[in-house]
Amino acid sequence: xxxxxxxxxxxxxxxxxxxxxxxxxxxxxxxxxxxxxxxxxxxxxxxxxxxxxxxxxxxxxxxxxxxxxxxxxxxxxxxxxxxxxxxxxxxxxxxxxxxxxxxxxxxxxxxxxxxxxxxxxxxxxxxxxxxxxxxxxxxxxxxxxxxxxxxxxxxxxxxxxxxxxxxxxxxxxxxxxxxxxxxxxxxxxxxxxxxxxxxxxxxxxxxxxxxxxxxxxxxxxxxxxxxxxxxxxxxxxxxxxxxxxxxxxxxxxxxxxxxxxxxxxxxxxxxxxxxxxxxxxxxxxxxxxxxxxxxxxxxxxxxxxxxxxxxxxxxxxxxxxxxxxxxxxxxxxxxxxxxxxxxxxxxxxxxxxxxxxxxxxxxxxxxxx
Amino acid sequence: xxxxxxxxxxxxxxxxxxxxxxxxxxxxxxxxxxxxxxxxxxxxxxxxxxxxxxxxxxxxxxxxxxxxxxxxxxxxxxxxxxxxxxxxxxxxxxxxxxxxxxxxxxxxxxxxxxxxxxxxxxxxxxxxxxxxxxxxxxxxxxxxxxxxxxxxxxxxxxxxxxxxxxxxxxxxxxxxxxxxxxxxxxxxxxxxxxxxxxxxxxxxxxxxxxxxxxxxxxxxxxxxxxxxxxxxxxxxxxxxxxxxxxxxxxxxxxxxxxxxxxxxxxxxxxxxxxxxxxxxxxxxxxxxxxxxxxxxxxxxxxxxxxxxxxxxxxxxxxxxxxxxxxxx
Numbered sequence: 001x002x003x004x005x006x007x008x009x010x011x012x013x014x015x016x017x018x019x020x021x022x023x024x025x026x027x028x029x030x031x032x033x034x035x036x037x038x039x040x041x042x043x044x045x046x047x048x049x050x051x052x053x054x055x056x057x058x059x060x061x062x063x064x065x066x067x068x069x070x071x072x073x074x075x076x077x078x079x080x081x082x083x084x085x086x087x088x089x090x091x092x093x094x095x096x097x098x099x100x101x102x103x104x105x106x107x108x109x110x111x112x113x114x115x116x117x118x119x120x121x122x123x124x125x126x127x128x129x130x131x132x133x134x135x136x137x138x139x140x141x142x143x144x145x146x147x148x149x150x151x152x153x154x155x156x157x158x159x160x161x162x163x164x165x166x167x168x169x170x171x172x173x174x175x176x177x178x179x180x181x182x183x184x185x186x187x188x189x190x191x192x193x194x195x196x197x198x199x200x201x202x203x204x205x206x207x208x209x210x211x212x213x214x215x216x217x218x219x220x221x222x223x224x225x226x227x228x229x230x231x232x233x234x235x236x237x238x239x240x241x242x243x244x245x246x247x248x249x250x251x252x253x254x255x256x257x258x259x260x261x262x263x264x265x266x267x268x269x270x271x272x273x274x275x276x277x278x279x280x281x282x283x284x285x286x287x288x289x290x291x292x293x294x295x296x297x298x299x300x301x302x303x304x305x306x307x308x309x310x311x312x313x314x315x316x317x318x319x320x321x322x323x324x325x326x327x328x329x330x331x332x333x334x335x336x337x338x339x340x341x342x343x344x345x346x347x348x349x350x351x352x353x354x355x356x357x358x359x360x361x362x363x364x365x366x367x368x369x
Numbered sequence: 370x371x372x373x374x375x376x377x378x379x380x381x382x383x384x385x386x387x388x389x390x391x392x393x394x395x396x397x398x399x400x401x402x403x404x405x406x407x408x409x410x411x412x413x414x415x416x417x418x419x420x421x422x423x424x425x426x427x428x429x430x431x432x433x434x435x436x437x438x439x440x441x442x443x444x445x446x447x448x449x450x451x452x453x454x455x456x457x458x459x460x461x462x463x464x465x466x467x468x469x470x471x472x473x474x475x476x477x478x479x480x481x482x483x484x485x486x487x488x489x490x491x492x493x494x495x496x497x498x499x500x501x502x503x504x505x506x507x508x509x510x511x512x513x514x515x516x517x518x519x520x521x522x523x524x525x526x527x528x529x530x531x532x533x534x535x536x537x538x539x540x541x542x543x544x545x546x547x548x549x550x551x552x553x554x555x556x557x558x559x560x561x562x563x564x565x566x567x568x569x570x571x572x573x574x575x576x577x578x579x580x581x582x583x584x585x586x587x588x589x590x591x592x593x594x595x596x597x598x599x600x601x602x603x604x605x606x607x608x609x610x611x612x613x614x615x616x617x618x619x620x621x622x623x624x625x626x627x628x629x630x631x632x633x634x635x636x637x638x639x640x641x642x643x644x645x646x647x648x649x650x651x652x653x654x655x656x657x658x659x660x661x662x663x664x665x666x667x668x669x670x671x672x673x674x675x676x677x678x679x680x681x682x683x684x685x686x687x688x689x690x691x692x693x694x695x696x697x
Contacts, residue, residue: 014695015693015695095468097405097468097472148672148675152672152675152676153675154671154672154675155622155671155675155684157403157405157468158618158619158622158667158671159668159671161615161618161619162619162664162665162667162668162671163668164615165612165615165661165664166661166664166665166668169657169658169660169661169664170657170661172657172660173654173655173657173658176653176654176657177654185653288476291472291475291476292476294468294469294472295469295472295473298466298469299469329488330484330487330488331483331484331487331488331606333479333480333481333482333483333484333487333606334480334484335480336476336477336479336480336481336483336484337477337480337481337484338480339476339477339480340409340473340474340476340477340478340480340481341477343473343476343477344455344459344473344477347459347463347465347466347469347470347473348458348459348463348465350463350465351462351463351464351465354464355464
């Protein structure tokens with residue numbers, strides 16, 4: 001034994017190559033299971049219920065009736081839509097923290113159409129105009145930070161963050177302009193009797209159109225990122241802007257174009273939230289989904305179909321936890337806390353996918369053999 | 370005149386909250402950790418202080434001011450450090466992405482704090498909103514004598530609870546630490562180029578952990594000041610701490626990572642945030658437009674900083690990147 005051996009650290013980590021898929025999935029499953037166990041303990045401490053019963057109650061809260069199932073689906077689609085919107089920007093390593101704001105301006109544009117246009121026009125063209133204007137509003141909200149990032153390398157994380165709050169104030173401004181009834185400082189349900197500008201029911205399902213639009217966007221985004229030339233450019237810029245420049249990719253144009261697409265889809269999410277779900281506009285229309293969707297996109301490695309799975313998991317937990325909360329007279333924030341805890345575990349488990357841990361004792365044993 | 374004094378006071382109250390948040394974040398960012406969990410950490414600090422005060426006030430018949438302060442300060446600081454520790458373990462040891470981890474911490478902190486803030490009284494068998502009037506009163510004690518005997522000057526400068534002054538002292542101390550001590554210089558080296566710092570024999574992991582956790586502790590005091598002083602020992606589940614937390618992150622940029630600049634920047638943000646209240650003739654809706662001011666100003670600073678590209682006002686070079694020795 002050489003002297004140097006004594007200074008060898010107890011734990012030593014190395015980067016892994018690619019893991020077989022089952023191994024990868026197994027690590028994630030362990031992370032998720034650990035998260036669920038810890039959450040069960042916390043919920044038990046708060047409510048005193050048998051943890052298994054808690055998850056049973058959560059399942060009932062999310063899927064207990066047809067109505068609940070559809071509400072759950074609606075929420076999944078909302079989160080998925082924003083996640084899909086953010087994915088191209090993040091794949092390019094453009095930290096678009098501004099999903100929240102882009103959803104809000106899209107929602108404001110949609111609400112404006114519902115208030116001013118919808119009562120006097122047939123439904124189909126109104127919805128089309130709403131769709132276009134919301135996407136445009138979101139795109140502009142993405143364009144501004146993108147231009148500064150592309151031209152002067154202005155920090156986009158903080159830029160988009162500030163844009164959120166500007167969007168929030170614009171929303172507050174519009175809410176106080178459109179408030180109904182006067183003095184309530186809320187817009188209330190827009191066109192409650194005529195339903196003008198609302199998504200129509202398809203196959204008798206109120207939220208079917210949400211599902212159709214979002215799934216179309218999600219599949220399109222999957223194909224766009226995976227098979228199109230522009231998708232490839234996004235990947236190269238994300239890996240290294242220098243490589244991209246060598247390959248004669250116009251980095252500035254790719255950044256601006258990609259973030260506009262990202263913003264536009266988030267704007268469409270705002271349109272769906274207003275016309276297809278809430279039928280109103282408020283400062284909580286985005287409701288923190290812009291932030292949650294970042295985590296959805298990141299954990300899914302920007303794959304639309306994995307995003308669907310992650311969104312479903314998060315929405316299930318959220319709806320389930322708020323069911324528990326209302327049963328036990330706690331407030332809805334319990335679901336936020338649980339969401340945070342689960343994400344901590346999933347983020348932590350990523351490490352074991354990317355790195356391999358060696359212990360000193362383990363190595364000695366193998367050497368002695 | 371009284372309007373101006375009152376606006377000035379509002380600016381200082383507001384500024385103190387985000388000054389704590391920003392100074393803590395500067396410390397963390399100097400180690401290369403872009404902690405977007407500041408709002409969550411401020412939430413955790415705020416609620417821990419509130420819970421500690423609540424338990425203390427309910428548990429003793431004759432609460433002592435000094436004990437109340439010690440208990441709440443310690444609770445807030447330790448709880449915030451736990452927040453910083455979660456972030457550190459995930460980003461430093463497990464090398465998770467810093468932005469995503471920070472955002473998750475914010476989600477967690479906000480959920481955790483609002484859950485207990487909204488339900489604490491109910492859980493303890495009481496009714497209605499939680500209130501810790503005694504401890505809050507101690508925190509809001511103005512400087513005796515000076516605050517009421519020196520007229521307008523006293524109202525402007527001696528009218529605040531002690532944490533408002535602590536915030537300034539902490540900011541100056543961090544500035545001194547970063548510029549004048551060898552440990553501080555080492556810390557900056559870690560934030561600029563961890564590989565070089567590592568080669569020079571600096572324990573990068575230790576520096577990052579300590580800076581992030583202590584930074585989180587300082588940020589958390591902002592939450593404590595908010596609950597104890599700003600909203601007078603109650604709790605509001607309206608997301609206001611989150612807004613303030615993001616403003617604290619913005620203030621770090623505004624101050625270009627300099628704690629002394631954060632001091633007047635914080636009060637300027639406070640001024641901009643409250644000026645709508647004092648301008649005559651604004652309607653309710655146009656007030657909302659004025660509330661944009663601090664964010665717009667931050668954007669302008671962000672743009673100007675990136676246009677000028679002066680060496681002194683750049684972020685730490687390795688900000689946001691995990692350090693893995695074998696990556697060199």
